[in-house]
Structures are given as C-alpha cells and as structure tokens.
Amino acid sequence: MGTPLGDFIRARRDSIQPETLGVPDHGRRRSPGLRRSDLATRAGISVEYLTRLEQGRDRNPSVAVVNALADALGLDLSERTHLRYLTKITGGECTAHPRPEPPRREVRPAVRETLRLLEPGIAVLTNRLGDVLARTSGYELLMGAAGLLDAEAPNLTRYVFTDPRARTFFADWDEVADEQAFDLWLGPSVENTEWLTAELAPTAGPEFTRRLNRHLVPARGVLRIAHPSGHVLRLLRETLELSSDAQQLVVLLPADDATAQALDQLRHRAPGRLRAIS
Known part of the structure; x- marks a missing residue:
C-alpha cells in the first residue's frame, strides 16, 4: 500500500x-x-x-x-x-487515529467582526476542507447565483467536484479543481481529510481521486468567474491564514476595471466603489 x-x-x-x-x-x-x-x-x-x-x-x-x-x-x-x-x-500514519469525523465549524467572534468590517467587500472564511464557515454579503452576491450556498452546510470542494454548475461558473475549472484537491492535504488533521475524501470519492469519482493523488501544487493565479449575470469576472485572491483555527480568510478583489464595474452593477451602485488592483 x-x-x-x-x-x-x-x-x-x-x-x-x-x-x-x-x-x-x-x-x-x-x-x-x-x-x-x-x-x-x-x-x-x-x-x-x-x-x-x-x-x-x-x-x-x-x-x-x-x-x-x-x-x-x-x-x-x-x-x-x-x-x-x-x-x-x-x-505518523503508523499510529492509531481516532475515528474520522467532521471538522469543527466554530468561528471566533473576532473573526466574525473582521468579516463585518470587510463589508460590502467579497470575503469568505473557510477551512482547508472547503467548508464555508462565514461570509460577507458581497460573497453571497457573487456566489449565490452559482448554487454554492444552497446547501445547509456549504462546502466549496464538494461543490466544485459534484455540482455541474461549477464547471461553467469557474472559467478555469481544472485549475480550481486542482486547488481544492491539493488543499485537502493541508486539512485540520488527517482524520478530517479522510472523512471528506471518503464522502466525496463515491460521488466525485476518478476525477477527484486522480487530482488528489498527484499532489500538484497549484499556482493560484487570477480567479476567472463566468457569472450567471453575463459578466466574466477576474478576481485576485488575498488569503490570510488563521493557523490557530485551521481556517483561512480569503478576500476577493477585482483584477481590472471591467470587473470592478461589473461588481458595481451587481450591487446596483454607482461605479467607483471597488477599484481595480494594479
């Protein structure tokens, strides 16, 4: 083995x-x-x-x-x-592990307050398994139409590999799939990762297991989204690691003026609220 x-x-x-x-x-x-x-x-x-x-x-x-x-x-x-x-x-695999179980989903009050201060920007708190633990209204506006947040406990990894809408929503689906599979190796613990992979493998099939086992370190470039509104959005990702919580705070920023204007239109606000990052 x-x-x-x-x-x-x-x-x-x-x-x-x-x-x-x-x-x-x-x-x-x-x-x-x-x-x-x-x-x-x-x-x-x-x-x-x-x-x-x-x-x-x-x-x-x-x-x-x-x-x-x-x-x-x-x-x-x-x-x-x-x-x-x-x-x-x-x-450490030779030592006995406790029975695999879902990871904790608690969010510290200070982290929730940080998200509140980021409003109306686009930000989300996840763990390495892809669980969406908290998000801003801007993230809901961006991702709500894609179906990610329809689930009672949204999980980005599960969405990418099992929801057909993900393949059109993420313009570079292959790259996003590589990222989500790779991040499972950095999960809160081996036991938690086993819990999710055991759940995903039967439904996601060989497309998931192949990516998981090849250990391709992703480049994490600009995230391109084909939004259901008709806009093609290009977003930069700024990731803040909360190592003590085994969580990460991801802030999405417009990568160009066209994306900034499209996001303003989605918010029904005057152009200029979100500036492109040069």
Whole structure:
C-alpha cells in the first residue's frame, strides 16, 4: 500500500523530462519521466531505498534524504514545503487515529467582526476542507447565483467536484479543481481529510481521486468567474491564514476595471466603489 509521500515522489518523477535535468536518454522507457535509477543517483541514495519510499514500505526518511530528493527533483519552494508536510503525516500514519469525523465549524467572534468590517467587500472564511464557515454579503452576491450556498452546510470542494454548475461558473475549472484537491492535504488533521475524501470519492469519482493523488501544487493565479449575470469576472485572491483555527480568510478583489464595474452593477451602485488592483 502506498503513502502520500511515495505517491508525490513518484508523481513528480513521472512528470520530469530527463533532458531538462541533463540526464541522457538511454532509449525506450516503460513509463514516462525520470527513471528510478536516475533519481536515486541524483539524490545519492540506492534504488532499493527509493523503491521502498515510493511503495510506502519506508515511511521515515531522514531530513537529509528529504532535502536530497527535493534537490534531485528540482522542486520549488511550495513543492518542498509540501514534500516536508507529506513526510510528517506519512511518518505518523503508523499510529492509531481516532475515528474520522467532521471538522469543527466554530468561528471566533473576532473573526466574525473582521468579516463585518470587510463589508460590502467579497470575503469568505473557510477551512482547508472547503467548508464555508462565514461570509460577507458581497460573497453571497457573487456566489449565490452559482448554487454554492444552497446547501445547509456549504462546502466549496464538494461543490466544485459534484455540482455541474461549477464547471461553467469557474472559467478555469481544472485549475480550481486542482486547488481544492491539493488543499485537502493541508486539512485540520488527517482524520478530517479522510472523512471528506471518503464522502466525496463515491460521488466525485476518478476525477477527484486522480487530482488528489498527484499532489500538484497549484499556482493560484487570477480567479476567472463566468457569472450567471453575463459578466466574466477576474478576481485576485488575498488569503490570510488563521493557523490557530485551521481556517483561512480569503478576500476577493477585482483584477481590472471591467470587473470592478461589473461588481458595481451587481450591487446596483454607482461605479467607483471597488477599484481595480494594479
């Protein structure tokens, strides 16, 4: 049985074109990407040890080995952070977990007050599993027509993967889906993530599990929304991490004048209330 760490190493190895790292091509390959022997040589470890890591038979690599693999794979800062995180949770998988259960949904009064001060802007409080815990009226205006908030307990991850409206609402649905799947690895706990993935997998199908297991670190560029009103909105996302709460506050800002004007029209207000961010 594999592990998140092994899955990530294998996925990154398969995605690398050998010539980009100066590795000579020795002929036909049984699988795409970098050979296991080539990666082991670059990282200074044995092929046997790398095989055990990828197959989940070794769950506790040293810091030196993790850093060597990061260098050998040419990981950027975000990918290195994710590799270290997967090493941490993989090493703890041998211990017994409590029964998976839904994450807590409490919101501190100070956080609610922060959202109130952001009115009438577009802001939402979520956890890494995608639960919408609190939001401004501006967020309701933006997302209400999409159907996300129809559920009694809205969840953005569930919406993206199971509601057909999401595929047209998010102009770059593939990128948004990658983001939501990746964020599950950063959930409040392994147990909570297991709860949501077990719930989602039967309905979201292979489209969800494939994205979850390839560990693609998302770029998180401009969010493009094809709003049911007919406007195509381009939004910048400013994310504030509330690490002690395992929550994040996301503020959406217009990326251009056309989006700012469209949002003003949605609010039935005179243009100029929201300025584009240059």
